[in-house]
Amino acid sequence: MEGYSRKDMGCPQLLDLIPKEREWLVKSAQETNHGLPEEKKLELRLGPPGGDWTIKQVNGPKNESLLPFGHFTKAAAAAAATTPWQHQTKASFFPLMGKESSQTCRTVELQGAEKKVFSPANTAVPNSSSAQKRTAPAPVVGWPPIRSFRKNLANGNSFKLSSGSQNVVPNKDFGKKHIENCPKSKFVKINMDGVPIGRKVDLKAYKSYEKLSSAVDELFRGLIAAQSDSSTNGIKNEVEGEKLISGLLDGSGEYTLVYEDNEGDRMLVGDVPWDMFVSTAKRLRVLKSSELPTLSCGSKPGKLSLDHSMK
């Protein structure tokens, strides 16, 4: 589930649906439940109106004549329409019209306001005949529950292009290893500043950042040398030869390795555990260190917001 970070806490903070010993926070009643006990009685339900269903009653004889199928009251519908689903404060969610006698509402605490999971505000407005364009809610692992085969189709990947079942769900937010059904290779494009032709690397062929770094070095070393050769009109510079591309990971070299992850953000290579990097990296880029904002030792890991986009 998006936003879940269990790594360092004893219990999940986001989307905390479990009350435990504490009460559900009652959303300020003034906002939502404009005194709706009347509507509660008139709500569409299968049991006799009013009354609190307990398990004992469940086992009793079912009186089907009591079932008011399709019993809607205008009042209930109207009241529902004014429920402020549209108002989304950071700390509240789904104000439910509870059927229990105590009008407790479920509130879900969100940590990090920017991480909204499901936004009822985005969902249908009471007029159901006009289906509106709206942004999809943030993706959740395993939702909708369809098999990987179908997910590839849904994402527009032609069946023959996919080398296996690729899960497009972001797993960064888990803060832990997310092990999926993985194909045996993961080729991503890698471009280098100043080199017009890119290459492809199989991330799964390397087990560590060090190995990747040396592979990148080997890939581009020759290309760079060839370019400098041609730029000096074919006169080989025997002294320089092929220069090693080093310091890709720690900012110490002329170039630095960055990658674009599955959310489209540009990230420094090396921050996350290797496995997580392999599963979230979509393409790599070798940038001139001088072009990166603050790349000194001990610089904070994080997103790089650069003006030029990944070509």
Place this chain on the structure above:
Amino acid sequence: MINYFPEEVLWHVFSFLTSHPDRNAASLVCKSWYNVERFSRGKVFIGNCYAISPERMISRFPRVRSLTLKGKPHFADFNLIPQDWGGNVYPWIVAMAKGSTNLEELRLKRMVVSDESLELLAKSFPNFKSLVLVSCEGFTTDGLAAIASNCRFLRELDLQENEVEDRRGQWLSCFPDSCTSLSSLNFACLKGEVNVAALERLVARCRNLRSLRLNHAVPPDALQKILAQAPQLVDLGADSFVHDPESETYNKLKNVMQKCSSIRSLSGFLDVNARCLPSIYPICINLTSLNLSYAPGIYSKELVKLIHKCKKLQRLWILDTIGDKGLGVVASTCKELQELRVFPSDLHVVGNVAVTEEGLVAISAGCPNLNSLLYFCQQMTNAALITVAKNCPNFIRFRLCTLNPTIPDAVTMQPLDEGFGAIVQSCKGLKRLSVSGLLTDQVFLYIGMYAEQLEMLSIAFAGDSDKGMLYVLNGCKKLKKLEIRDSPFGNMALLADTGKYETMRSLWMSSCGVTFGGCKTLAEKMPRLNVEIINEGDEMEGRPDDRQKVEKMYLYRTLVGPRKDAPDFVWTL
């Protein structure tokens, strides 16, 4: 009185018992019935491969000819279960080979199958006839080559949605010239090339071939040649269809299709130019089953034209590109429809392409025989579900999936409790239910009250409190499988009736409120349950605190104790 019948008579009577529940019931009557039954049982079904050991199965059913095994929990399909969790078939094949079982048929679902297993299978059972693998993984085309080469009487090789590594070998060519017994061949899930010439020859010599599902690598002109050789086909799957309606291939295909008057079931069409669909119009009138759910290239208009000709359809699997209007056409055309599955086509942009409650209501009004539904939709309303429940009281399987898992009623903004309540109340034969959308404990109250035949229930992002889960556990007497994710059910619900779990096959709970302490308590109380915790965290210094919530718990009844093949990240408490 019946105890005085000689065993031969019992034997004869039992030969008419085909269903597993009936046989299981008969075996409980008395010792002699148990014995007669166990020696006469040829088809064994094991819903959880870890509930029993291969050796014990063989010793109870020495005459087993057909074995069906299921491995991983259902949520493995949605990547909720890590790689290497288990479900390996190899020990079963080894045990049966050792026990000289006369195995003729093996059907596996969600199991890990290695090439080694397939090779052993192929070489150990001379009468082996039928291999059906559904959602399995772990094997390559080399394993298939072993099956093709060695199983002299192979009738059925059916691969459905498996992860198969393609070794670019010539597995199809491994069917010897003497192999003429194939009646069913399905390799649609394979990604690699096949030897088309070998395929054509194979089809030509297998005169009993009834079911053929090809993969994308078989080109359209080969398809046409193959169909010319097999006009007796009843079930056809073709991923690579014609592109150019002006081409010679298209004409040939059109002609050959007209002769395939036996085709009742059609699938595939991964790669198709919709303008070439008229070539299959001649067979549409006879179709009872149509699966276009892998065909994103067919747009609503052409889909509708096609379906309009399929008046005898009983089963339809499509993408939601069909839209509500298209479903209206289905409703007015396919009066005999029994099963409908509508899959989502575009997961990123939410637009007006998808289906809503309107399409479902139209279907329910037009197709009174509908008994099985899987419906991925943009939105739903209680009123619609209530109408559907009234129109279609015969549902056996009802699975509704809103793309936003907690979306409320689109009109009233209420939870969808009442709608699902109507479904369970009306459909007295309901065996399988998946709920979604905004749901409170109330829906579970209804389910517990009304869903008397319910065997499998899937819950996600639903409920308010432990009461919800308790309603279900207390009410649904026939519940076999319960799978719950991201719902607020905790230890109180888990531990309220621990005996219940021995009446069920399994329980899955992930991202709920149960803690290590709760799971440990349950495990201690119930020795005949395996309570497994799946831990994917990278820092696991010692056992976690009892109060810590469990990410993923899977428990199941078993006669053989904790499994010995559990990987590091699975702890059996």
